[in-house]
Amino acid sequence: MPADVQGDRLSSSIATELNTRGWDWYVDRVVSIGVFAGGVSAIIFIIGIFVFVTREGLDFALGSLDLKEFFTSINWRPTSERNPTYGILALMTGTASVTGLAMLVSVPFSLGAAIYIAEFASGRTRESLKVLVELLAAIPSVVWGFIGMSIMNPLIIEMFDVPVGLSVLNAGVILGLMAAPIMTTIAEDALKAVPDSYREAAEAMGATRWQVIFRVVLPAAKNGLMAAILLGVGRGFGETMAVLMASGHAINIPTSPFDSVRAITATIAAELGDTARGSDHYGVLFTLGIFLFVITFIINLIADVVVKGVGRQK
Amino acid sequence: MVDNAPKLSVRNLSVRYGDKQALNGISLDVFPNEIFGIIGPANSGKTSFLRALNRMEEFDPNMTVEGDILFEGQDITAIRNVYALRRKVGVVFPLPVGLPMSIYENVAFAPKLGGIKKKAELDEIVERCLIRAALWDEVKDRLNALGSLLSGGQQQRLTIARALSQNPELLLLDEFSIAVDPVTTMRIEDVLKELKEEITIVLVTNLVQQARRLADRTAFFLESELVETAETEELFSGVVKDQRTRDYVEGRFG
Structure with a gap:
């Protein structure tokens, strides 16, 4: 077998290897998506709590509540x-x-x-x-x-x-x-x-x-x-x-x-x-x-x- | 040159860490105003030797020290004020440790502990020590910057300035050039040659040539034992008692 043919075959097998995604790649993707979801969910929960508490209270706080009385009265x-x-x-x-x-x-x-x-x-x-x-x-x-x-x-x-x-x-x-x-x-x-x-x-x-x-x-x-x-x-x-x-x-x-x-x-x-x-x-x-x-x-x-x-x- | 009483006299010194023997029955003398070099491969007990001289076993419950260490004729294992001992013995560690405070405070730390409060007096000590450690010109405009912002070589000179700030009788240097570039190493070596006019220096190094450049006498440690002590030039010119010393200084094993 001529040397250059052998070289071709070798480089093509390397090319295949370089272009095939193995099991690790998929595991890595799944894990990083999972971690991302976990991180984002914490932020979503905090924003959710904030929105809920504000929605329930803000109307009243800005509407009928007397803010001066709220902060200065002891009653x-x-x-x-x-x-x-x-x-x-x-x-x-x-x-x-x-x-x-x-x-x-x-x-x-x-x-x-x-x-x-x-x-x-x-x-x-x-x-x-x-x-x-x-x-x-x-x-x-x-x-x-x-x-x-x-x-x-x-x-x-x-x-x-x-x-x-x-x-x-x-x-x-x-x-x-x-x-x-x-x-x-x-x-x-x-x-x-x-x-x-x-x-x-x-x-x-x-x-x-x-x-x-x-x-x-x-x-x-x-x-x-x-x-x-x-x-x-x-x-x-x-x-x-x-x-x-x-x-x-x-x-x-x-x-x-x-x-x-x-x-x-x-x-x-x-x-x-x-x-x-x-x-x-x-x-x-x-x-x-x-x-x-x-x-x-x-x-x-x-x-x-x-x-x-x-x-x-x- | 070695005609007076030894500054430091070590007899039958052994150091153990738990079951592990780090030094086994070392005896040697260090005379005033000499640079005493200690060479040897890693794990030969060089650093343990320095640690024992400063009563560092008190930091480490595992470390036990046996034998006599006479500093100015006093057995340091029996003295009452270990803090006073440490103020007389300055140590420079292999990796520079800039304390998390300003350059000025780093050098003024030990004098302040010693009770010096006057600003003018502290200023004078800081300037003198930084000049002697060949660092003053580089830092005189930013004495209030954090010491840990300095480069590795500068930090090492800062630790030398700090060790000098307590006017030590004895300066222990443990492989000070490990984290320092060659140019800075040369500058520090020049400083040490000047310092030996005033104080006594024990220099642990794993650079054989550094010991040759600086030390008046050199001891060779190997596998927890002291192989031999000799005038540095004799050691390097082959006048040695032990074949292992010759092999080591000529770089044939290690």
């Missing part, structure tokens, strides 16, 4: 027959005070726990602590609410000699303990992401453990720590059941931690079942929903800007 009387008023100032301060106290409780606890797990604990201790923290994060919120009602309530009454134990203090502590595990997990991930070479370099220069953590590790992890804290804030704003059970659910602008308050989320949960679809009360509850949505969106936006702003320097 929330949606069920009054003669003169219903829809002021959410007390609800806003309720949510803000509970969330604020919850942050005071959870930030030091979760950062402390994260620093201990990431920097000091080792081996068994570390692993069992991580499992335990994740277990804590999985406790349902109604259980936390129950703890607030049946354990914290009498405890607060006895300790501080106050008539009611369902208050900002109770809900704030419960919410703080509830948010701390997930904040710990995220903060710990952020600390673990700081390369060990930084720690070794700093320690090799004679820095103590404490100096290494404060001057090198925490600054290097600040993006992730910020994300953890904002996640906790978001959790505080959005939490419903535990706050409903522990806060006393009384419309009130708190002047001390022992005052009962009512949160925005708890109001929606408690009242939506009793409203007629399309009524003003129904509409105002959805307006509250839009309001929560906007707040969460702003928090996320701030988180994004903070993280990117810090990231840019790198």
Whole structure:
């Protein structure tokens, strides 16, 4: 057989191989379409929720609702027959005070726990602590609410000699303990992401453990720590059941931690079942929903800007 | 030139990581104001030797160190203030580690830990160390930029400046030229030759020729053992006690 004929046959078999799609190609296509569908569906769901909540609430919010009264009045009387008023100032301060106290409780606890797990604990201790923290994060919120009602309530009454134990203090502590595990997990991930070479370099220069953590590790992890804290804030704003059970659910602008308050989320949960679809009360509850949505969106936006702003320097 | 008491005296030093022996019964002396080279193939225990000198076993629960390490006559395994030791012993790692802070803060880090607070004093230290590390001219206009933005070679000189900022008695260099281009390597080598007037340097390198250019005396490590220590020129001119040393420096195995 002449050499050039052999060459032709060889190149034609390569050409066939180059132009035949194998099984892998089809699998690859199917997987990428599936992943694409999954990604898009998440966006569609979020837009869908937003559209639905807005549609139910926006007509009322832009139509018959007095926006000035909505934001500045403390009178929330949606069920009054003669003169219903829809002021959410007390609800806003309720949510803000509970969330604020919850942050005071959870930030030091979760950062402390994260620093201990990431920097000091080792081996068994570390692993069992991580499992335990994740277990804590999985406790349902109604259980936390129950703890607030049946354990914290009498405890607060006895300790501080106050008539009611369902208050900002109770809900704030419960919410703080509830948010701390997930904040710990995220903060710990952020600390673990700081390369060990930084720690070794700093320690090799004679820095103590404490100096290494404060001057090198925490600054290097600040993006992730910020994300953890904002996640906790978001959790505080959005939490419903535990706050409903522990806060006393009384419309009130708190002047001390022992005052009962009512949160925005708890109001929606408690009242939506009793409203007629399309009524003003129904509409105002959805307006509250839009309001929560906007707040969460702003928090996320701030988180994004903070993280990117810090990231840019790198 | 080696007529005074040794700066560093190591006797029967063994290092283990778990069950794995990394160094086995090393004894050697390093004298003041010399560059002491350590050569040897990968996994011969060179880096473990440096780690032991800075009490780095405390970072690694797996690492155990046995034997005596006398620094200025003090047994460092028995001293009370390990942080003070580390301030006297500067380390430069194989891959440059720019701490996530500005160039200025990188160099001012150790002096600040040491309690220096005055801005003027810190400014002076930062400038002096950056000049000695041959980096000042390139960074003097952007001292507030992040250290990690510098190129690999610049970062390595930054870590040298940082190691100098604590006025070390002893400078340990671990394969500093791995991530550095040849021109920068030459510049750093010039810096080291000047530095040895003031301090003592232990240079671990896997570039045999680098040891030849810089070191006054050189030790050859092989498979966790010290094969021999000799005047560098003797080692390279073939006056060696051990055939393995000759083979290694002439590039016949490794």
